[in-house]
Amino acid sequence: MDLKSYLSNSCQRVDDWLDTNLPAEAQVPVSLHKAMRHSVFAGGKRLRPVLCLAAAEALGNSTDDVLPLAGALECLHTFTLIHDDLPCMDDDDFRRGKPTCHKVYGEAVAVLAGDALQAVAFEMVCRFKSEHNPYDAADFTTELAIAAGSLNVVAGQVMDLEGEGRDLSFDELRAIHLRKTASLLCTSIRFGAMAGKADPAQLEAMTTFGHSLGLAFQVIDDILDTTQTTEQLGKTAGKDEAVGKATYPAILGLEASRAEAQRLTADAKAALSIFGDQAQRLNEIADYMLDRDY
Numbered sequence: 001m002d003l004k005s006y007l008s009n010s011c012q013r014v015d016d017w018l019d020t021n022l023p024a025e026a027q028v029p030v031s032l033h034k035a036m037r038h039s040v041f042a043g044g045k046r047l048r049p050v051l052c053l054a055a056a057e058a059l060g061n062s063t064d065d066v067l068p069l070a071g072a073l074e075c076l077h078t079f080t081l082i083h084d085d086l087p088c089m090d091d092d093d094f095r096r097g098k099p100t101c102h103k104v105y106g107e108a109v110a111v112l113a114g115d116a117l118q119a120v121a122f123e124m125v126c127r128f129k130s131e132h133n134p135y136d137a138a139d140f141t142t143e144l145a146i147a148a149g150s151l152n153v154v155a156g157q158v159m160d161l162e163g164e165g166r167d168l169s170f171d172e173l174r175a176i177h178l179r180k181t182a183s184l185l186c187t188s189i190r191f192g193a194m195a196g197k198a199d200p201a202q203l204e205a206m207t208t209f210g211h212s213l214g215l216a217f218q219v220i221d222d223i224l225d226t227t228q229t230t231e232q233l234g235k236t237a238g239k240d241e242a243v244g245k246a247t248y249p250a251i252l253g254l255e256a257s258r259a260e261a262q263r264l265t266a267d268a269k270a271a272l273s274i275f276g277d278q279a280q281r282l283n284e285i286a287d288y289m290l291d292r293d294y
Contacts, residue, residue: 003281003284003285003288006281006284007045007050007285007288010046010049010050010053010054011045011046011050013053013064013067013070014046014049014050014053014067014070014071014074015041015046017064017067017068017070017071018040018041018071018074018075019041021068021071021124022036022037022040022075022120023036025037031105031109032109032112032113032116034105035101035104035105035109035110035112035113036113036116036117036120038098038101038104038105038113039078039081039082039095039101039113039117040074040075040078040117042095042096042097042098043096043097043098043234044096045292046074047185047188047217047285047289048070048073048074048077048184048185048188049070049071049073049074049188050070050285051185051188051189051192051210051213051282051285052066052069052070052073052188052189052191052192052195053066053067053070053192054192054281054282054285055188055189055190055191055192055193055195055196055206055282056191056192056193056195056196057192057196057281058192058193058196058272058275058278058279058281058282059192059193059195059196059197059198059202059278060196060278061130061192061195061196061197065128065129065130065195066128066192066195068124068125068127068128069124069125069128069140069191069192069195070191071124072120072121072122072124072125072144073121073184073187073188073191075117075118075120075121075124076117076118076121076144076147076148076184077184078114078117079114079115079117079118079121080114080153080157080184081095082100082101082102082110082111082113082114082117083111083114083157084157085100085101085102085110086102086107086110086111087102087107089157089161090239090243092236092239093236094230094234094236095234096234097231097234098234101113101114118148121144121148122141122144122145125137125140125141125144126141128140128195130195130197132197133194133195133197134197135194135195135197139194140191140194143187143190143191143194144187146187147183147184147186147187148184151179152179152183152184153179153180153183153184155179155180156176156177156178156179156180156181156183157180159175159176159179159180160176160180160245163176163245163246164243164244164245165243165244166244166246167246168246168251169251170251170252172246173246173247173248173251174215176246177214177215177218178211178214178215180218181214181215181217181218181221182210182211182213182214182215182217182218183214184214185210185213185214185217186207186210186211186213186214187210188210189206189207189209189210189213189282190203190206190207190210192206193206201274202274202275205271205272205274205275206271206272208267208268208271209268209269209271209272209282209286210268212264212265212267212268212271213264213265213268213286213289215264216260216261216264216265216268216286216289216290217289218248219248219257219260219261219264220261220289220290220292222240222247222248222249222257223248223249223254223257223258223261224292224293224294225237225238225239225240225241225247226238226240226241226247226249226254227254228293228294232293232294233294234294248260261290262290265286265287265289265290268286269283269286
């Protein structure tokens with residue numbers, strides 16, 4: 001299967017699972033469940049669940065039992081997007097080409113929809129079952145909690161907000177994005193590796209891959225915010241510069257930022273060398289993420 005077909009097939013598998021396992025729109029309270037589904041099914045590349053599935057496959061697990069983990073990652077990611085878009089945060093009107101949750105359902109319901117999706121993510125993790133796996137439900141729950149908490153995703157958001165209007169150094173910017181972006185991407189890959197019963201050396205290699213890939217993803221995101229239109233991105237272009245947010249192009253310049261993304265992607269792929277041909281799909285996804293235009 002070529003990469004385009006693989007990505008499409010994986011997205012469909014994740015979407016079908018989420019559609020079945022999220023509360024229906026008609027479930028009371030209707031406004032809450034409509035808001036949750038509005039954001040989850042607004043589109044998107046589903047990179048985090050796809051990376052989870054691909055990492056599991058690299059360890060020899062390609063069965064549907066990984067889908068609860070993939071679904072949990074997408075729900076947690078969507079929670080972060082809903083809150084990130086709020087007027088008290090980044091104040092965005094569009095996400096994935098559609099009106100943001102708070103623009104459609106109001107701020108209060110949007111906050112609660114994000115809260116509910118975070119809780120649902122942990123519920124989904126607890127549905128993962130794997131026989132003879134050295135990692136149990138507590139391991140996966142702990143992984144997700146650490147990624148989502150005050151040392152990683154939430155920390156990155158706070159640091160990002162506090163950095164607006166300041167001249168940040170490269171190291172300060174990197175510290176923000178290790179937490180805000182790379183942590184959940186890395187957890188996605190670790191989830192897949194753990195589902196595939198990775199040994200310590202394999203899990204360490206996947207972790208190195210995830211951190212480097214997550215940083216490369218953010219560098220490209222910053223470049224696209226500068227070079228693409230709102231229509232191409234599906235969200236407001238040029239917003240970072242408008243609010244005085246530090247970005248890689250602002251600190252390094254466009255060409256140096258592209259070089260940094262290429263370096264990080266090369267580092268990520270090098271970490272997978274211990275897997276040989278089994279990591280081919282992950283390498284292809286890394287190249288795809290580097291070359292994307294939205």
